[in-house]
Amino acid sequence: MAAVVSSSAAASSLAKAVQELAINTSAPPEKYIRKEGIGGSPSEFPYLDIPVLDLSLLNSSSPEAEEELKRLRLAFSSCGYCQAINHGIDTSFLDEVHDVTREFFTLPMEEKKKYSRDVDDIDGYGNDTVYSEKQTLDWNDRLYLNVKPENKRKMKVWPENPTTFRKILLDLTAKLENVNEILFKAMAKSLGLEENSFLKQYGEDPIVLSRFNLYPPCPTPDLVLAAKAHGDASAMTYLLQDKQVEGLQALKDDQWYKVPIIPNAIVVNVGDQVEIMSNGIFKSPIHRVVTNPERERMTIAVFFTPDPTSEVKPVDELIDEENPKLYKSVIDYTGNYFKFFQLGKRPLDALKV
Numbered sequence: 001m002a003a004v005v006s007s008s009a010a011a012s013s014l015a016k017a018v019q020e021l022a023i024n025t026s027a028p029p030e031k032y033i034r035k036e037g038i039g040g041s042p043s044e045f046p047y048l049d050i051p052v053l054d055l056s057l058l059n060s061s062s063p064e065a066e067e068e069l070k071r072l073r074l075a076f077s078s079c080g081y082c083q084a085i086n087h088g089i090d091t092s093f094l095d096e097v098h099d100v101t102r103e104f105f106t107l108p109m110e111e112k113k114k115y116s117r118d119v120d121d122i123d124g125y126g127n128d129t130v131y132s133e134k135q136t137l138d139w140n141d142r143l144y145l146n147v148k149p150e151n152k153r154k155m156k157v158w159p160e161n162p163t164t165f166r167k168i169l170l171d172l173t174a175k176l177e178n179v180n181e182i183l184f185k186a187m188a189k190s191l192g193l194e195e196n197s198f199l200k201q202y203g204e205d206p207i208v209l210s211r212f213n214l215y216p217p218c219p220t221p222d223l224v225l226a227a228k229a230h231g232d233a234s235a236m237t238y239l240l241q242d243k244q245v246e247g248l249q250a251l252k253d254d255q256w257y258k259v260p261i262i263p264n265a266i267v268v269n270v271g272d273q274v275e276i277m278s279n280g281i282f283k284s285p286i287h288r289v290v291t292n293p294e295r296e297r298m299t300i301a302v303f304f305t306p307d308p309t310s311e312v313k314p315v316d317e318l319i320d321e322e323n324p325k326l327y328k329s330v331i332d333y334t335g336n337y338f339k340f341f342q343l344g345k346r347p348l349d350a351l352k353v
């Protein structure tokens, strides 16, 4: 990982949560300002037409299942996104996840800072790690927790307040494991492959990461991003969007589109490692988060990532003379991701054949 800048300027910007900076400010600090702007006013971008997929159909042997598999294939090979409904996770449980997230972020700052990440670590409460004095920072605070493998959990940064937090996180990731298995089998079937073709690349000990995002209001939404443009290093990402406040945008044909809110649907996006496994058929979308001048936004993202010792590579059956191999095999893609990201390169491009 690139060296972390530990000058006093960087350290002081780290010490302040964006939530604190956002109070009564009319001008965010310079480090957050994108002089080139963000390409428009956040609310004026068009909506992305994201397919809504019924997971209960994907998982069935009903005649409609075939149709739904086709829609899945189309969704992931065009925009790389879908909104999953009938995913088997109760609305009341999703409400609990949102509530506990809100409770955590509304705790007094001293309480939240008990769970602060170490300066050179990722896990815990904090904001952008500063790698360079020139870096433009994102307008968000987050709590980042490694859930699996179990021996990688840093329990000292797992909130004990709210008291139900830990249990809810474990329940959420267990439920999403089911969703992930359904989708992975369905993706393989949608391409005419044996249903475990993608799933087996997760290896023995897959990684499950969670990221609770708080995006405070920002007075200059045309000049500040809540999360800079990126593709996810995961195999697959599951996002519980804020139920009221938009902010997520996806890039398609060089144009930014808003991801609409469908309450209780799970926003699913292909990560870089599924783009590799599918030999580029499924697309890992570039996305970003914009800020809102009046309203705070909260989201919960869960990332499923193969075991870092497992070889991730294009599935053999997808390669032939007409469809040459597009990506090299890789081990520990996520571990190698940041160094490319920080150099301003798309990590996926570094693996192109």
Ligand SMILES: O=C(O)CCC(=O)C(=O)O
Residues within 6 Å of the ligand: 211, 213, 227, 232, 239, 247, 248, 287, 289, 299, 300, 301
């Ligand atoms: O909060 C969102 O809408 C998206 C978050 C995201 O892209 C991420 O955490 O990787």
Ligand SMILES: [Fe+2]
Residues within 6 Å of the ligand: 230, 231, 232, 287
């Ligand atoms: Fe993302």
